[in-house]
Amino acid sequence: MEDTLIDELRTAYDAQLRGVTPPGGSVRIEKDGPLTRVVGWHRGFVTGPRDLGVRGEELDTLIARQRDFYAARGEAVEWKTRAHDLPADLTDRLTAAGFVAEDSETVLIGQSADLAADPVLPDGVTLRRVTARSDLQRIAALESTVWGKDWSWLADDLTARIETAPENTIVLVAEAHTEVVCAAWLVFEDGADFGGLWGGSTLKEWRGQGIYRAMVAHRAQLAAARKVPYVYVDASADSAPILTRLGLHAVTTTTPYVWSP
Numbered sequence: 001m002e003d004t005l006i007d008e009l010r011t012a013y014d015a016q017l018r019g020v021t022p023p024g025g026s027v028r029i030e031k032d033g034p035l036t037r038v039v040g041w042h043r044g045f046v047t048g049p050r051d052l053g054v055r056g057e058e059l060d061t062l063i064a065r066q067r068d069f070y071a072a073r074g075e076a077v078e079w080k081t082r083a084h085d086l087p088a089d090l091t092d093r094l095t096a097a098g099f100v101a102e103d104s105e106t107v108l109i110g111q112s113a114d115l116a117a118d119p120v121l122p123d124g125v126t127l128r129r130v131t132a133r134s135d136l137q138r139i140a141a142l143e144s145t146v147w148g149k150d151w152s153w154l155a156d157d158l159t160a161r162i163e164t165a166p167e168n169t170i171v172l173v174a175e176a177h178t179e180v181v182c183a184a185w186l187v188f189e190d191g192a193d194f195g196g197l198w199g200g201s202t203l204k205e206w207r208g209q210g211i212y213r214a215m216v217a218h219r220a221q222l223a224a225a226r227k228v229p230y231v232y233v234d235a236s237a238d239s240a241p242i243l244t245r246l247g248l249h250a251v252t253t254t255t256p257y258v259w260s261p
Helices: 002-016 056-073 090-096 133-147 153-164 211-225 239-246
Strands: 028-032 035-039 044-047 077-082 105-111 125-129 169-176 179-188 194-202 230-235 249-259
Touching: 002 105, 002 194, 002 230, 002 249, 028 056, 035 056, 044 056, 056 077, 056 090, 056 249, 077 090, 090 249, 105 239, 125 211, 133 153, 133 169, 133 179, 133 194, 153 169, 169 211, 179 211, 194 211, 211 230, 211 239, 230 239, 239 249
Parallel strands: 044 077, 194 230
Antiparallel strands: 028 035, 035 044, 077 249, 105 230, 105 249, 125 169, 169 179, 179 194
């Protein structure tokens, strides 16, 4: 029964979640054969269907064309792969073309109604929806701290998403007094059966207190209220066990392959 459910969820994922929703602004989407690529983001981004439909030298040419396209722009590019992609040697060919694998994440899907609950937060921590630029900058600073990388681009990204589709982008912060201790956002696509759970990053000293779980429960609540049946997340190694315990199902893994000029 579980295997059948996983197959059904994976099939739905492949049908609906292989594209990309650009934040708006100057970011644009282009097609190159079976691929969808994003131009004008914080770095290039490439994704495709489960089966690219090309093999061998033809695939090598397609890969090289993406690399060279972004090289001409002086930009890095992420090619998003999934463990069940075809052809099976895609990642080998990406590596041969100079792409480097970053950390893999687990793609988890859960039913919104099953996960929905009123958020339970520690004493002194409050949850609120934000749209102001100053709050989005605070979220970018939080993400930079948590991941040890420059996430300053995130403020522009979330600002553009909210301006382009305010009803489809719900950004949340958990605050202890004036400090942002966790941030997460929920992204819908018109007509899709899935709400995307993004962010969900918590300051190290605030972990283990249920804040991340509260963020998941509240976003599932919002998705269920909108009659969106599923939520999904690309989960880190830290988050995946929590989400699995909450009742989400692992359907595949995803690994970014990145080329940098």
